[in-house]
Amino acid sequence: MVLGGRGAHVRCLGKRRKERCTPLTRQTGQLLQAWLQEAGQEGSTKLFPNIHGGPLRPDTVQRLLVRHVITATLQCPSLNCKRIAPHVLRHSAAMELLQASVDISVIAFWLGHEWIRITQVYLHAHLALREAALARSKPFNGQKGGRYKAGDRLLAFLDAL
Incomplete structure (x- = not known):
């Protein structure tokens, strides 16, 4: 660090x-x-060293995470049904960054992705979550629900821009 x-x-x-x-x-x-x-x-150059001052091994990180998830489950029992691994924390961080409107190229850089198309998986997941939330919402003031479909005139106008 x-x-x-x-x-x-x-x-x-x-x-x-x-x-x-x-x-x-x-x-x-x-x-x-x-x-x-x-x-x-x-x-020190190690933020979380092992007992000998060296780097933590991946299995040690996994074991520590499991220990803390068990503790957290006491306050949030729904965690018991979820698979939580270090990589899941990476995915969660990426989704949080997307929700905070951080540019996808910045997220790709932070995650260490060599190609932005790898990071676009998060963008598609983010859009799918929004779509699912919209599908569950109810129309306002008795208006017709469902997805808006633009008419041909509007689409032609937009195409001409």
């Missing part, structure tokens, strides 16, 4: 040893800086 300079960010090695760099908000940077001081690791 790098704090200060050109902005706080975290560098991670992902699948196939691909490096990912994720910028942090000022608030997140400050919280992580406090975490490193509290954990007695100031100056």
Whole structure:
């Protein structure tokens, strides 16, 4: 993790040893800086090291996540029915960024995708969620429901623009 300079960010090695760099908000940077001081690791390059100071292995990350999901299930029993894995957290973060209107190319960069078409899966999922929400909504003031279909004149006008 790098704090200060050109902005706080975290560098991670992902699948196939691909490096990912994720910028942090000022608030997140400050919280992580406090975490490193509290954990007695100031100056460390590992945000969450193993007991020997090295990187966490993927199976260790999975085991820690399962432990915390079990704890969270006490407050939110619906988590019991869901499959939660580290990669699911990545997908959730991408969807949150989309809902916050972050540009898809920025999301692709943060996720470490080499091609933007890989990231467009999130865009299609996001649109499908909106469509499903619209389908469940009721018409306002007794108006006819359903999807709006533009007439030929309107479509011709729009085509001419």
